Amino acid sequence: MHQGxxxxxxxxxxxxxxxxxxxxxxxxxxxxxxxxxIVVADGETFSVQVRVGTVDxxxxxxxxxxxxxxxxxxxxxxxSTSDFSQDSLERLxxxxxxxxxxxxxxxxxxxxxxAQMATDQPGLDLYDETVLDTETQIxxxxxxxxxxxxxxxxxxxxxxxxxxxxxxxxxxxNSHGFVxxxxxxxxxxxxSPIATESTTGAMQRDAWYEVQxxxxxxxxxxxxxxxxxxxxxxxxxxxxxxxxRVPVVFDQEMAGSLLANLCGAISGYGxxxxxxxxxxxxxxxxxxxxxxxxxxxxxxGGLGSRPFDGEGxxxxxxxxxxxxxxxxxxxxxxSGRKLGLPSTGNASRxxxxxxxxxxxxxxxxxxxxxxxxxxxSVKEGLYVTELIGFGINMVTGDYSRGASGFWIENGELAYPxxxxxxxxxxxxxxxxxxxxxxxxVFRGRIASPTLKxxxxxxxxx
Amino acid sequence: xxxxxPLLNRDKEAPITMLExxxxxxxxxxxxxxxHALDRLNVRDIDYADLYFESRTSExxxxxxxxVKRAAKSVSQGVGVRATAGEKTGFAYSDExxxxxxxxxxxxARYIANSPQGASPVPVPTQRRPxxxxxxxxxxxxxxxxxxxxxxLNAIDAEARRYDxxxxxxxxxxxxxxxxxAVATSDGTLVGDIQPLSRLQITCIAEDGDNRQAGSFxxxxxxxxxxxxxxxxxxxxxxxxxxxxxxxxSAVDAPAGVMPVVLAGGWPGILLHExxxxxxxxxxNRKKTSAFSSLIGKRVASDVCTIVDDGTLPxxxxxxxxxxxxxxxxxxxxxxxxxxxxxxxxxxxARLMGIPxxxxxxxxxxxxxxxxxxxxxxxxxxxxxxQDIIRSVKKGLYAVSFGGGQVDITNGKFxxxxxxxxxxxxxxxxxxxxxxxxxxSGPEILTKVSMVGHDLKLxxxxxxCGKDGQSVPVGVGLPTIKIxxxxxxxxxx
Numbered sequence: 022m023h024q025g026x027x028x029x030x031x032x033x034x035x036x037x038x039x040x041x042x043x044x045x046x047x048x049x050x051x052x053x054x055x056x057x058x059i060v061v062a063d064g065e066t067f068s069v070q071v072r073v074g075t076v077d078x079x080x081x082x083x084x085x086x087x088x089x090x091x092x093x094x095x096x097x098x099x100x101s102t103s104d105f106s107q108d109s110l111e112r113l114x115x116x117x118x119x120x121x122x123x124x125x126x127x128x129x130x131x132x133x134x135x136a137q138m139a140t141d142q143p144g145l146d147l148y149d150e151t152v153l154d155t156e157t158q159i160x161x162x163x164x165x166x167x168x169x170x171x172x173x174x175x176x177x178x179x180x181x182x183x184x185x186x187x188x189x190x191x192x193x194x195n196s197h198g199f200v201x202x203x204x205x206x207x208x209x210x211x212x213s214p215i216a217t218e219s220t221t222g223a224m225q226r227d228a229w230y231e232v233q234x235x236x237x238x239x240x241x242x243x244x245x246x247x248x249x250x251x252x253x254x255x256x257x258x259x260x261x262x263x264x265x266r267v268p269v270v271f272d273q274e275m276a277g278s279l280l281a282n283l284c285g286a287i288s289g290y291g292x293x294x295x296x297x298x299x300x301x302x303x304x305x306x307x308x309x310x311x312x313x314x315x316x317x318x319x320x321x322g323g324l325g326s327r328p329f330d331g332e333g334x335x336x337x338x339x340x341x342x343x344x345x346x347x348x349x350x351x352x353x354x355x356s357g358r359k360l361g362l363p364s365t366g367n368a369s370r371x372x373x374x375x376x377x378x379x380x381x382x383x384x385x386x387x388x389x390x391x392x393x394x395x396x397x398s399v400k401e402g403l404y405v406t407e408l409i410g411f412g413i414n415m416v417t418g419d420y421s422r423g424a425s426g427f428w429i430e431n432g433e434l435a436y437p438x439x440x441x442x443x444x445x446x447x448x449x450x451x452x453x454x455x456x457x458x459x460x461x462v463f464r465g466r467i468a469s470p471t472l473k474x475x476x477x478x479x480x481x482x
Numbered sequence: 483x484x485x486x487x488p489l490l491n492r493d494k495e496a497p498i499t500m501l502e503x504x505x506x507x508x509x510x511x512x513x514x515x516x517x518h519a520l521d522r523l524n525v526r527d528i529d530y531a532d533l534y535f536e537s538r539t540s541e542x543x544x545x546x547x548x549x550v551k552r553a554a555k556s557v558s559q560g561v562g563v564r565a566t567a568g569e570k571t572g573f574a575y576s577d578e579x580x581x582x583x584x585x586x587x588x589x590x591a592r593y594i595a596n597s598p599q600g601a602s603p604v605p606v607p608t609q610r611r612p613x614x615x616x617x618x619x620x621x622x623x624x625x626x627x628x629x630x631x632x633x634x635l636n637a638i639d640a641e642a643r644r645y646d647x648x649x650x651x652x653x654x655x656x657x658x659x660x661x662x663x664a665v666a667t668s669d670g671t672l673v674g675d676i677q678p679l680s681r682l683q684i685t686c687i688a689e690d691g692d693n694r695q696a697g698s699f700x701x702x703x704x705x706x707x708x709x710x711x712x713x714x715x716x717x718x719x720x721x722x723x724x725x726x727x728x729x730x731x732s733a734v735d736a737p738a739g740v741m742p743v744v745l746a747g748g749w750p751g752i753l754l755h756e757x758x759x760x761x762x763x764x765x766x767n768r769k770k771t772s773a774f775s776s777l778i779g780k781r782v783a784s785d786v787c788t789i790v791d792d793g794t795l796p797x798x799x800x801x802x803x804x805x806x807x808x809x810x811x812x813x814x815x816x817x818x819x820x821x822x823x824x825x826x827x828x829x830x831x832a833r834l835m836g837i838p839x840x841x842x843x844x845x846x847x848x849x850x851x852x853x854x855x856x857x858x859x860x861x862x863x864x865x866x867x868x869q870d871i872i873r874s875v876k877k878g879l880y881a882v883s884f885g886g887g888q889v890d891i892t893n894g895k896f897x898x899x900x901x902x903x904x905x906x907x908x909x910x911x912x913x914x915x916x917x918x919x920x921x922x923s924g925p926e927i928l929t930k931v932s933m934v935g936h937d938l939k940l941x942x943x944x945x946x947c948g949k950d951g952q953s954v955p956v957g958v959g960l961p962t963i964k965i966x967x968x969x970x971x972x973x974x975x
Contacts (some may be wrong), residue, residue, distance in 0.1 A: 026653045044864060072569075072769065075569065075570065076570050076594055077569060077570060077571065078570070078571040078573060078594075078851065078852070079570075079571070079572050079573065079590075079593060079594050079681055080573045080574065080575075081573075081574045081590045082574060082575045082576065082849065083576070083579065084560075084575075084576075084577050084849070086558075097551075097552070097859055098552070098553040098554065098555075099552070099553075099554040099555075100554065100555045100556060100830040101555075101556040101557070101558075102556065102557045102558070102823075103517055103558045103559060103560065103577040104556070104557065104559060109557075113557075116818070117555075119628075120554075120555060121553070122627055123553060123627075123628035123632060124550050124551060124552065124628075124632065125544070125549040125550050125551065125632070126549075127551045130551070155593065177773075178769070178770060178771060180769070180771055180892075206913055211781035215771055223893070224892045225892060225893055226769070226771065226890065226892035226893070235945075238511070252722075254891075259893075264738050264740075264975065276516045294546060294547075294651055294653065294687070295650060295651055295687050295689070295694065296653075296685075296687055296696060297650075300694075346930065355932075366595060373554065373556045374552070374554065375552055376543075406912075409888040409889075409895075409897050410886070410887065410888045410897035410898065410899055410919050410921075411885050411887075411888070411899055412888035412897070412917060412918065412919035412971065414696070414916075414917055416687065416694055416695060416696040417694065417916075418693065419916050419917060421736070421887070421899065421917065421918045421919040421921055421970070421971040421972065421973075422897070422919055422971070423895065423896075423897035423921045425895070427695060439893065439895055440922070440969065441921065441969070441971075442738075442896050442897070442918075442919050442921050442969065442970075442971025443971070444738065444772070444918065444919075444971050444972055445973060446973075477739050478971075478972070478973045478974075480541040480738035480739055480969055480970065480971045480972065481738075481739075481740075481969060482740055482971075
């Protein structure tokens with residue numbers, strides 16, 4: 022139906038936006054801005070959802086957005102719009118300068134130093150020119166869901182399968198004369214089947230997904246659907262367990278959620294606001310000596326890769342934790358200045374907001390044991406495959422979340438469990454990491470192998 | 483706090499002011515162009531189509547470390563075009579509103595119908611105005627000078643620090659949104675609304691030696707700036723956030739296991755939102771993926787529980803004159819004395835299921851599809867004295883405030899996390915405990931509610947509900963209730 026124009030017109034877009042950015046920056050200067058930067062993002066998205074074999078929803082769009090940040094001395098404000106007409110942009114610049122004059126001076130505010138701007142902009146393999154027609158994308162979603170139904174007769178229903186493809190471009194320019202741009206794309210399939218227990222009628226949903234920068238790297242629709250079905254079926258017959266303190270094994274996804282908590286705790290903004298449980302810990306042991314964590318912004322094809330960060334600084338590979346010792350926070354220019362440290366190249370930027378801090382490709386270095394061996398080492402404990410809720414206090418590290426997974430007896434997965442919680446404190450949990458698996462797979466910006474924590478409180482009956 | 487008319491005597495009549503009808507011209511589109519796009523969508527298999535025009539201006543100012551550092555403003559405008567055929571939905575959106583963009587979007591949305599091009603005309607939409615005005619705020623009052631917002635935040639910072647010298651940082655933000663929408667539908671309506679929304683949020687960090695804790699409080703609604711200054715409401719929010727942070731400095735570890743829990747009124751109504759609200763959204767039930775599928779007419783709660791979803795309360799965060807399909811919102815009884823009565827619906831699901839339209843079709847913005855969503859969800863007051871409820875518990879938990887919650891629709895398991903809670907020992911509230919997650923099963927939990935207080939309270943207007951990646955503002959409410967047993971996820975036996 023629609024042949025996208027990806028890959029055919031990017032040069033003109035860059036040039037067009039480059040000129041647009043230069044015009045807006047000049048306008049800001051004329052309005053009194055001492056420094057400014059501008060982000061322009063545009064992209065197109067296509068999404069198809071199939072449910073029980075038929076197309077449920079088809080969505081297509083192109084969009085664009087421009088964000089402006091100005092500094093008037095030590096005061097700053099941020100604005101954004103989707104209207105790129107000259108009138109609208111002139112109004113935007115005037116509004117931004119008015120807002121900036123209304124806030125209070127902030128000593129450390131400002132662009133990064135001009136000398137720090139990225140000088141190289143490697144491609145990083147983030148973009149795929151492949152344009153898929155609508156029928157192909159519908160077919161992917163249909164095959165993914167059909168594979169789930171075919172895997173097991175207990176798959177009786179479905180929340181559907183969704184295939185998404187998107188591509189976009191980001192242009193960042195500032196009053197130091199920096200202009201950078203990159204293109205990226207994403208292709209993803211997720212399948213969410215529902216399994217029913219024939220005797221009780223009780224239902225369990227689970228899902229599996231994959232996302233890749235390049236279409237050709239996507240696993241087959243069939244393998245994603247099959248895995249989703251296996252995950253749903255294995256939850257049937259789940260029960261509560263007695264309240265007990267036991268070892269807990271986190272599967273890759275859930276271990277990744279712990280790593281995301283670590284990431285939050287070492288983000289510059291939480292630190293200078295004194296709202297993190299890892300204050301003043303640089304150079305200190307914060308985790309088991311088995312743990313080494315990197316954040317690598319330049320991994321080829323990485324889902325968190327980018328040539329420069331949200332302020333135009335070059336991305337890099339930072340050692341975050343080295344054998345349990347905290348070596349680096351995640352910082353942008355502002356939070357770095359607050360803490361008296363240089364930026365780590367981790368400014369993340371949504372159009373229209375001030376920079377914040379975010380990971381690039383943030384991962385725990387794998388160990389040697391397979392997940393099977395780790396589970397095999399537990400006499401009685403919990404294997405967690407899903408966590409829900411928001412019971413994490415980032416100020417204290419107190420941790421209490423809803424969990425489901427499997428009860429481990431004598432090194433085997435004995436039966437599925439649900440309606441339980443796991444609780445502890447993250448500060449202690451990172452120190453109690455006892456084994457790290459060998460199974461690191463990047464399925465997002467944060468990745469972890471399976472890991473085992475020596476003991477947590479499991480609350481159930 | 484907040485809107486104080488007694489809820490059980492809710493005035494069903496709307497306030498008297500009539501809105502100016504929102505004109506499509508506001509979006510640079512003529513009625514003829516909208517009509518033409520709808521005609522283009524009206525091919526053989528299409529049951530329904532609509533165009534949703536939206537213009538939104540959001541502004542925020544925020545403070546930390548005693549200074550108002552950040553101010554931001556964003557403007558967006560666009561149209562979402564949708565066509566439905568049976569269970570299928572075709573959807574496209576655009577931030578350009580030219581005739582050509584409308585046509586491209588219409589052709590994309592129509593794709594799902596598998597019908598040849600060849601439009602037949604739809605009824606000419608008749609311009610309507612909303613039948614009521616639940617949030618009559620003049621634009622001038624919604625848009626206050628940045629300087630006034632800065633002064634508001636400065637006063638909050640001073641008040642929180644005055645509360646206790648152990649308050650070491652105050653983070654406060656004030657956000658407003660001014661949204662103008664117009665909906666043109668193939669069933670012949672053209673209706674618009676102006677939807678203001680604002681929220682004040684405060685977090686305090688308290689420190690005492692190595693012990694650090696946070697406390698939060700906030701509020702808002704479809705109200706103007708003056709709301710926050712009435713009776714120094716902004717200062718009372720600041721004191722509440724400071725009080726929670728200081729209280730948590732002395733909190734002990736929470737217990738683990740099954741025990742009776744008393745929920746205070748107001749925001750703890752998030753229980754209803756997670757435990758049953760989502761499970762009663764019609765889409766999950768049409769697809770039979772909800773733990774509540776096929777339970778209409780069945781007992782899902784004890785007979786002291788009556789729960790409604792009401793989008794018609796003036797000035798409330800979850801209220802709307804009309805939903806995002808142009809249907810007037812309503813008060814829907816979901817559970818009546820323990821019996822499940824209704825699902826909440828949008829047009830697609832009401833049509834496919836053959837059940838009443840409740841005015842709950844909502845979307846985050848023009849870039850999102852309509853889904854059945856809650857508005858303000860709460861339990862009606864009962865007859866018990868809240869003090870008697872606490873006195874009835876030998877050993878348990880009294881939970882006053884919560885962070886967020888989440889539910890697995892299919893197996894019905896839900897969680898919500900306490901941010902202010904106390905032990906109950908021998909009928910008395912004793913020590914404050916650290917936050918803990920409570921976990922239960924949606925279709926069972928309300929059958930364990932044995933006492934309902936006479937003290938119904940709605941929350942202060944801070945709720946945002948997420949579903950399928952879309953966030954919409956909602957309200958919740960609850961009287962004090964006793965749940966005979968629920969699993970508390972603490973660390974202590």
